[in-house]
Amino acid sequence: MAPIVTLFAWAVPAFVAGSPVDHTWVTTYDNRQTAYPNDQAVAQAGQDYWYCWGGFHPTGGTPPNPTGFLGQQSGDLALARCYVRSNADSRQVPAARGTIFQYGVDGVCHQLANQVLWATAAPGQAALTVSNARGYMISTYIYGTYGLQTAAWAARIATCGGPAPPPAMATMGGMAMAGPPDDFEARARAVLAGQPDTLANLLALRVDTRRFAAQAWPGATPSAETLNARNQHLLDQAAAVLRPDEFEAIFGVAPGTKVELIDPTMVPPDQQR
Template structure:
């Protein structure tokens, strides 16, 4: 067992209202390793989560960038997502967020690592304290849009080896995955059940639409994905009052928020 730590920095620019998230087995407030070689030498782990290596975190109002920690099963975390490797160049470091911006973003991949903190009687930790998280989970869910692949990965990593029949208790754990967006929306709209049902139905439609392959010979770029995501958020804004939208998404309706980091997409094209 290891303690897994979750960290944030502003995504793709110092003034971004969205956070990039990543996971480590060490507390960078105490041990800020300068590079990944130092992390490996210390026999620690850093899950890049589609980002770059960061010695430490930090966002406005939270100088260390620390957003939580919980004990987890290191072997499961390593199986779900390969640590100490860039998601941009190593497919095993992508979990089931195979295509960045299409299957999910850093929030979903960080959550996949943190699924290893699931314990009897408690849900796994997630990076729900990250800025922009409600938006990303509205669009991509808690663990990304590759639902069948994610469930298969869980079943394989939780057992002794792939295709092993798991105990019924473990199968139940896999079936009941957290849905942070739905939980948050229920809290905000607790006195408006019909509106809540409409929003969650829209969210299901959004996830289904977002999971569809975008026509064309080349993968969509960040501008196209962000424009599509903005359109989907605008549908939620049309359903909710400005105050309800702000409470749920943490932003004003109509404000432009780019969840997909264009710098990551550019690096993938290099």
């Protein structure tokens, strides 16, 4: 029987000073009790650290969340390791990227952390996500809960023997309503309760946004600067269909706020061409 462990999700501020976005990662240990200095120490202790397209952080902590703790839930360790390799830097080891093959193109740290946390899904138990991280609703608006490589992600789950995703995770476009609402849609529905037209407009725009974001880039892989500018434009389009208070309640930032989801230092050499 596969070992069942507790998976912990964490956050630190993203790479830009004063950023409204958090970087997220996952561990098998509580870093509030044991703070390992590096991944070698983690491995030697028989524990796991998933980089999730970020650096190594002994502990978490953000301005509104001193410990950076986002949640914990029991999960299947073998599945988590199969979905995404642990104790390996995503920039250097392709297996540590899950199906966020291209950073900033297929998703960012939030989506990769959620892929690890899919190991916490079980009958009667929804998978833990990093939904409490700052900037999460922005990234999931564009990239979804588990990234834009939906077919590859569904195939990875099947290969690893994990629980099948609901239809809305495995498809896009017209099938978006086939499964339960994801974190973004649930937030939008809560904020816009009683405003069906505004909700419908926002969700329709999101479908178009994700279709656009999922299109292959012509030529070379775009730079972090290009991706951040693209994402800012998509976010500004959402602001155009919402009142300022609605936008902030859903996305966690005021309309017009500069948001950079893509850390230029995380773009690996094999993506720089």
